[in-house]
Amino acid sequence: MIRRRAYVGGMELLDDSDDMGDVPLSRRAMAARPAPYLDGLNPAQRAAVETLDGPVLMLAGAGTGKTRALTTRIAHLLMLGQARPGQILAVTFTNKAAREMRDRVARLLGDTVEGMPWLGTFHSISVKILRRHAELIGNGDLHLKPSFTILDTDDQIRLMKQLIQAENLDEKRWPARQLAGLIDGWKNRCLTPARLPKGEGTAFDGWGGRLYAAYQNRLLALNAVDFGDLLMHCVTLFQAHPDVLRSWQDRFRYILVDEYQDTNVAQYLWLRLLAQSHRNICCVGDDDQSIYGWRGAEVGNILRFEHDFPGAQVVRLEQNYRSTPQILATASGLIAANQGRLGKTLWTDAEGGEKVRLIGHWDSEAEARWIGEEIEAFHGGHRAVIGRTSLNDIAILVRASHQMRAFEDRFMSIGLPYRVIGGPRFYERAEIRDAMAYFRLVVSPADDLAFERIANTPKRGLGEKGLKAIQAMARARGLSLLDGTVAALTAGDLSGKAAAQMRQFTAAVGRWHADALDDRVSHVELAERILDESGYTAMWQADKTPDAPVRLDNLKELVKALEEFENLQGFLEHVALVMDRDDGDAAEQVSIMTLHAAKGLEFPVVFLPGWEDGLFPSQRAMDESGTKGLEEERRLAYVGITRAERLATISFAGNRRLYGQWQSSMPSRFVDELPADHVEVLTPPGLYGGGYGAAMAFAAGGPVNALHERAAKADVYNSPGWKRMQSRTTERKGPVHRTPVIIDAEPAAKFTVGDRVSHAKFGQGTIMGIAEDTLTVRFDTGFKTIKAAYVQPVGGDDVPF
DNA sequence: CTACAACCAGTTTTT
């Protein structure tokens, strides 16, 4: 066994070079000695691992050991010598998933899998392919160069804005964002401007197709591609050049695809082309977890698999290792309402467990308050239903991000540590994008988008007029904007103030560029110098807004991240595709995230708030996509419930503040679809009408959708009773009973210097000074002067955190 | 060019 491991380790060094090497282990040798990594797989998993040749569809329900089967399959292919690492194409959607797969294959084989060069996201693999054939992408006169840059969404939109302006269109009526969405949709479906069906190009009032073509030409001129292009260009490349396609088909002897239910048309075509010849393709997915239809995913791809690949083996992974039978039964009962499923029944060996809990609240604040109290109780171990629980084991999964706010406010004020997962990403922050633009410009002085972003950041006196002059000059002489600036300076096109500073700026970029090409200059030091000499760091140091220090920290972190790369180019390439960052927070925290962000994760205790019609299922999904939309929402509910290992709690509120207005709503129709046998209805503290009554209706065992039928029949929303309740809520601007969060007109005398207090926005802090009803408080983010009425004392005993 | 007022839109998100 040791020898075998050593052999695989050596094999990994082979990379994907065209040297095929000799085939390592014979199959007979393997048969003689069964592979230990297969031990412990259940029969279905084992079938999924051992059915190596031909098309395989692995239908893997939530928590059924999908990743294990997938990674073991890769290990098996390698161990049997069916393929060398460079001959396996393994595709995921996210970098995170790719990383996990890589790690787990490495663990199975007892070594790093550096030799799996084609394990990655659709996008990263497409980049590698495109770089080798860039010249083949383009129209008659323009084509890509292998050094093409990858634009992010921000760049895309700015480019489109320019095009819309160039056509003298009203930006109000045709926002660049919308055009970007339109074009993105086309690219998802692999529709090049030339292939747009007649009806489609007329979108955007007839301008759609034209702007799309203009945009694509502009990208070519910039030697750039956007994310959608990565896939689309690959597909058109394969279609137009059979020899190229052939070479990639020959290289990838085995193809594995994760989350197949989320593939869009372009990805589907990409896969089908590559798999066409040998058909050794194994797609893993769960039709019940397809939740990205709104961004182009086609559930149809997975539903159609057997038709697309005749003779396909379908393996169902149905044994669940994550959740209690109660949780599984609830989830299964709910998803059963969907039509057109491939059909799976999750089961588990485990026994017992708590029923899924359901509770209705008066309003969203009461909901947040109650969940906060529950979490404190679980964490303190004061609840019989479940033992003492780490905050890390608790998650709140919401449908829409605006729901998070109620929880953040509440948790801040009671001092409950939480983390929001999936917020604005590190590389999307303005300061990071600015810094990156500097680096981009230094590496490629012709990067006009980067130039535009930072030419006047920090302020260099370059306004709209100055920029126009530069653009005119650049266009007239066929120069980049940077060179155009130099020319404009020579011609005296810039005003005195701007001229002096821009002269300095262009000279500095020239110096940095030279240094970037100089091996003797450390790229980390160069990066620091760029930020200092450009005045960018100073700009934030001079900024007095409270988040300026955070931004400076982020910049430091960015420079630190550079250390892991050989040079600036390498770093930029990496960041263009891998836009995430782990913020390793060790402290115990409750996780708050959207249901979408929760896919693939699991938590012992899960709260699912906001189950109200209109919010969840979302009105927009139903309006725009009808039954399809509703079914996707239901799958989202399914994903939510199946995240829970031991306890799931669903809740809804009768009233919710939305855009500053109080709105009343009915409980979600999904509530009525929950199987009553596996659900326990809780009674909230204090009895009111509204949401609470609905929970009671459920408890009474009303038939599916009874509530809604009743509501519709009785025209509830127009009934006097409903109106009365609404107006009551509006007047009160809050719940009937509430634990005082903000103490009205609290006399300052109640506080003394040194007391710990909490504020809804700023979190906890210490009182440093008192003047009548005004306190000076030191928060983590700095000193604030605040009216005493807006803070609440933090009791040492009451709050166990 | 900056500062402030007015206006408007407002799910879900990865690459």
Add this chain to the structure above:
DNA sequence: CTGGTTGTAG
């Protein structure tokens, strides 16, 4: 209610 963007005045 918010935050982001646009338009206008200084």
